[in-house]
Amino acid sequence: MNQLDRQRQLLQELDQRRQMSVADVMTALAVSRDTARRDIVAVTERGLAQRIHGGLQVRNFGIGIPSYQDRLQQFTAIKTALARRVLPLITANQYVFIDVSTTLLKLTQLLRQHCTVYTHSLDNAISLATNPAVTLQLLGGELNQTNRFMAGTAALTALRPVHFDQVLVGAATVSAQGLFYSDAGDAAIKRQALSQTDRGILVCEHRKFGQPARFCGGRLAQLQVVITDEPLTPTERAWFTPTTTFINLAEDD
Template structure:
């Protein structure tokens, strides 16, 4: 196999799975460790991937790039549904929860519409609409005001003022990225401020985030990894990420996707 063909195969693998390990590529492509590392160096110099310890990951977006809700909702659907299903098990009747904006938290909302006597605080128009479409007389939904972002979050001073002084049992925090250095991040400065207020309001912080979020860094940090009580991800999360998250957070849960099941009402 020519170097160009080999590098194209590596790039396709990175793009399909989000990341690769040098050891796996050595075995699959039948070349030396040095050859694979040289290929990764070439691809990294061209900006097509990012080298990490022991392998490489897909090239991340800019720290201020913020995809719209529709674009994000089409990504990692099986993983997000598995994560949301696992997160829903943490919601108990008669409690107050907060759901920050995001496609994974939006998916989670579908799984908790039948929980009785629930109070929901959210800064997401999409999430509020999920509960609006499945009404319950014993449920209270509070939608903050604020400035609308590309991901349909309501942020800024109005949202912060609405959240300040509230106290919830659990916050399910949607994030743009997470890393050991930057923690949980967002590409939107106003959203970071609003999310930090949500974090301050919660007794327990749960972060449902699929494996593609690892290594992605937005411009502003919402919270440190150590502030999360539970992180829920999927089997695609690299081993080094699992070790880092497990060391810094209260608990890491890996949710297995169920390909044949769909979220009700979607």
């Protein structure tokens, strides 16, 4: 398949999914990571899509609120399976912080347990807004229109009085130095939430380990549970405390 045909196929896939990561593009087009990145750059430079951290999205994605069905198009089978592994960890009447993440967005759509949820994710709030089991607390602050979260002083102030039973976070990247993100305000929210719980839970795909990002959102010692699609390597497991519980989807096979 030549470059123009690949890009045409990429745009057709993007029209259905609304957002795609580099890994999604690799799978959809059966190409290498370098080729996927070149095609992303090409279609975004032509003004046919909008580039975001780790992938691309349809133009003006942040202006209108996508429908429920549009958001479902973003979920891979892996993300849905990860969300289902998290679900039993939330018990009745807990206070839970749920991070910005398409995997954790799927979790909010599955959640039926009575609990209080704090979030700075606009999409999480939309998902939970009509859920009678959930008392929703959407943090205030300035809206990041690209990645659809609230951040700033108002959000941090609203977090400070709360001790959470569990804090569920995703990650742009994980390294021996901690959890890292592309936005400083987003990272500050996660740091604050993790400092106010005895049970931090990381939920992310294994491909996030070792990728570059700039702003630290938490220390690995603050995590009691790590849920991934694939098992961590021995070196990666050694980054965490000896008491950390590791859960991966391969255990379900």
